[in-house]
Amino acid sequence: MDQFKPVSLFGDGTIHWYTVTNVTLWMAITVLAIVLLLVVGSRGRAMVPSKGQSIAELMYGFVYKMVEDVAGKDAIRYFPYIMTLFSFIVFANILGLLPLSFTTTSHIAVTGVLALLVFSFVTILGFVKNGSKFLALFWISSAPLAVRPLLAVIELISYFVRPVSHSIRLAGNMMAGHAVIKVFAGFAAIAAISPVSILAITAMYGLEILVAFIQAYVFTILTCVYLKDALHPVH
Template sequence: MAETTQSAEGGLSFHPLDQFEVYRLFGEGPVHWYTITNVTLWMAIAVLCIVLLLVMGTRKRAVVPNRTQSIAETLYGFIYTMVEDVTGKDGVKYFPYIFTLFIFILMSNFLGLLPMAFTTTSHIAVTAVLALAVFIAVTVIGFVKNGVSFLGLFWVSSAPLALRPILAVIEGISYFVRPVSHSIRLAGNVMAGHAVLKVFAGFAQVGLLIAPFAIFGVIAIYALEVLVAAIQAYVFTILTCVYLKDALHPSH
């Protein structure tokens, strides 16, 4: 819950961003890329939960599925249909990678809603790696599948000839901004929601008059965050499908 401290003037001071602090789990000193931190711990927990759901939960598959198998099959079918609808038959071969992205983001978002948990997708360092991986993979696929014709993505042939060079520059800038918007959208939405949730939780400790409204706010924001956790995983995944579609069929 939110940490509140009395200030010298008798007011209250909230620290909603403390929950996003990265710290070492073992020893002392600065945090390096190889240091085991709370971020790596909760990423490992997310992977473990995914394995339990998709591997262990479907070991005893049956015609009439149990709850775990139903959840796994629903998620699988939902993303498979999305990939096929957005990218076409050519994009189905990339379904395993896209599904892995979706299930990891979804599980990380939901785990971050647990009390005392750490939301890994609230850090731009995590979402930037995911977005850059998509950007690099899509670009490589575009050139491998289409060769130089992939550059047709930036050439708007339906526009007047005089405007095409200008539009090509705009399309180029838009293309290279993709990983920035792709990563910030996810991290920003998750971080903002958790920060607001902690502020409301802090107000719940102010007094009897404000506490009921603050508690109601916590419940409402938490419900919204559950929805946001699923929506942001969906948005990240469908944008990945759209970018893959551009790589497979680059012409305007």
């Protein structure tokens, strides 16, 4: 599991919240890659788009359609935030597959902050937009009156568990895939089974590329679902 260990880039002392580590380095590289693609790569806005502009337009259209279909047309005003989330996660996942890189989204400290930001955003938005009516999200009016209080407690607990499941799902999947590849790589040194090990690594690497996109999609679509609950709090 050494591949997931934060390491200070300057010295070997204790890591503090302000220490520049391999985690912060690769988060900065992720942001730079996003800027290069979405800002620099598409600034020409040519009628015949370049490869970079085509990828940027595909990402834009994909996320825009997701927000519109899942959260509704009134959620489009929050599209920039959701687009930023998707871009950061998918780029961090893909860059983490490069040799000698670091997968920042394998750390719960990173995914946890992203999930808490989403949770805080939709909760505040829900109360700002709906006031006390936002609490209707926890009150199941279609259920028998006797069990509604119990269901309300269950719904309240599940609501506050959202950031936990939201963050662990992403971090767990990214960590698990990389750990499996590392295990197969360990067997590659054994001559008798090295061909099988190399084939397994290749297959897992292809699967991890797919998982990188799927996990970014899952995190983003759940954010859209939570946004829909905030804008239309009807259970």
